[in-house]
Amino acid sequence: MNVVIVGSGRTGSALATSLASSGHTIALIDTDASNAAFLTDSDIGSGRIVVVEGDGTRDSVLEQAGIRDADMFASLTGDDSTNGLAALKAKITYRVMTVIATVWSGDLSSVFESQGVACVNPARLSADTVLANIPQVLQGQPTGTSGD
Amino acid sequence: MYVLVMGAGTIGLPLISSLVSSGHEVLAIEPDQRCSDQVRDRLGNVVVQGDATSSRVLQQAGASRADIFIATSGSDADNLAASLLAKNLFSVERTISVVNLQENAELFEQAGIDVTVSTTDLVLAxxxxxxxxxxxxxxxxxxxxxxxxxxxxxxxxxxxxxxxxxxxxxxxxxxxxxxxxxxxxxxxxxxxxxxxxxxxxxxxxxxxxxxxxxxxxxxxx
Missing domain, CATH: 3.30.70.1450 (Regulator of K+ conductance, C-terminal domain)
Incomplete structure (x- = not known):
């Protein structure tokens, strides 16, 4: 599978690493290539991850990253609007089958999802994960009754 | 006619001014304090300081009763996000957006923005x-x-x-x-x-x- 990822921060790099280890080919776009510092030498040495420096909302950069042959696209920068624009381009202009974006705002998520972009809210995911690890006995209990 | 204008910069400010003087009810949404102060000094109480890509800010600005939403910020990504929120979440009848990069114009229209205005085209014209x-x-x-x-x-x-x-x-x-x-x-x-x-x-x-x-x-x- 050919995958294009915008945003090479922690999430982008982690996704790239795990997809590369299962044999997929990844182009990782970031305005600043040094953000890809989370990638290990073996990631880069594998030849499965290519870092493209540029603005992931621009046609020329997306095309350089091979979006025309991409099976999956993920926009994972810290900015909802940027992720929305990049993802809508991937979906509408380049007709990529699977398009995912991280979006913090619930309302923007529903707007982008109505256009076929799968949205993930990282804050909600973290909170849910934390919540799932809290012992059952504490959940749903009013605070201040259990002491320290 | 109630018009919401996102951005009170080089394009937004003269636009707001002309809408106000033609008698429309106008509210500008501008994130930058200096720019929004400038609007208030020149045109009175027709501006709120905030980010129009936030649905809370749009709601406080009365987006649900707005007839037109005009996005004029320097960021195409923000213009698209805010215009889609106005259209889909607040059912604003008509959404107009400035497109800073010509290459984005077609996508904006495909995504449902009613009118796009390309600044490059205007400057060239x-x-x-x-x-x-x-x-x-x-x-x-x-x-x-x-x-x-x-x-x-x-x-x-x-x-x-x-x-x-x-x-x-x-x-x-x-x-x-x-x-x-x-x-x-x-x-x-x-x-x-x-x-x-x-x-x-x-x-x-x-x-x-x-x-x-x-x-x-x-x-x-």
């Missing part, structure tokens, strides 16, 4: 309008049809001056709709209409033929 050496004004693209409305000024000494329209070698598909004389008289041209120097010809032209039409009308004798 103004430049070509201001330079007498290039009397070609691209007035309006007709999207999706490969046509545009253009205005071309016939220079003094052009080969076409004094000749009727039927003699002109006009490119295929060009429709000349209006001739405005140097004195400001307007005329719907017929085959018998004679071109005069300083006439401005308004035509609908296939984009690829505009150059050739311009050459026909401006070539010197």
């Amino acid at each position: 103004n430049i070509s309008g201001a330079l007498p050496a290039h009397p070609l004004l691209r007035l309006m693209p007709i999207r999706g049809r490969g046509l545009e409305i253009v205005g071309i000024k016939v220079p003094e000494g052009a080969a076409v001056v004094g000749r009727p329209l039927r003699d002109l070698q006009v490119p295929y598909g060009v429709q000349m709709n209006l001739i405005i004389s140097g004195a400001g008289r307007t005329e719907i041209p017929t085959d018998d209409t004679v071109i005069e120097a300083e006439d401005e010809v308004i035509a609908v032209s296939p984009v690829e033929s505009t150059r050739s039409l311009w050459e026909t009308l401006t070539e010197l004798r």
Whole structure:
């Protein structure tokens, strides 16, 4: 599978690493290539991850990253609007089958999802994960009754 | 008419000012404190400081009763996000967005924005309008049809001056709709209409033929 990822921060790099280890080919776009510092030498040495420096909302950069042959696209920068624009381009202009974006705002998520972009809210995911690890006995209990 | 304007910068500010003076109810949403202060100083209490890509800010600005939402920020990503929120979440009837990068215009329209305005096009139109050496004004693209409305000024000494329209070698598909004389008289041209120097010809032209039409009308004798 050919995958294009915008945003090479922690999430982008982690996704790239795990997809590369299962044999997929990844182009990782970031305005600043040094953000890809989370990638290990073996990631880069594998030849499965290519870092493209540029603005992931621009046609020329997306095309350089091979979006025309991409099976999956993920926009994972810290900015909802940027992720929305990049993802809508991937979906509408380049007709990529699977398009995912991280979006913090619930309302923007529903707007982008109505256009076929799968949205993930990282804050909600973290909170849910934390919540799932809290012992059952504490959940749903009013605070201040259990002491320290 | 209640108009929400996102961004009070170089495009937003004069727009807000002109909407206010034509009597519309206007509210600007501007994230930058200095810019929003500037609007308040000049135009009164018609601005809130905030980020229009936040649905909470839009709601507080009364987006659900707005008739028009106009996005004018310098970020295409923010303009798209805010316009889609206005349209989908608050059911604003008409959404208009500035497109800073020409390449984004088509996507904006496909995503459901009603009208896009490309700043590059406007600047180019103004430049070509201001330079007498290039009397070609691209007035309006007709999207999706490969046509545009253009205005071309016939220079003094052009080969076409004094000749009727039927003699002109006009490119295929060009429709000349209006001739405005140097004195400001307007005329719907017929085959018998004679071109005069300083006439401005308004035509609908296939984009690829505009150059050739311009050459026909401006070539010197």
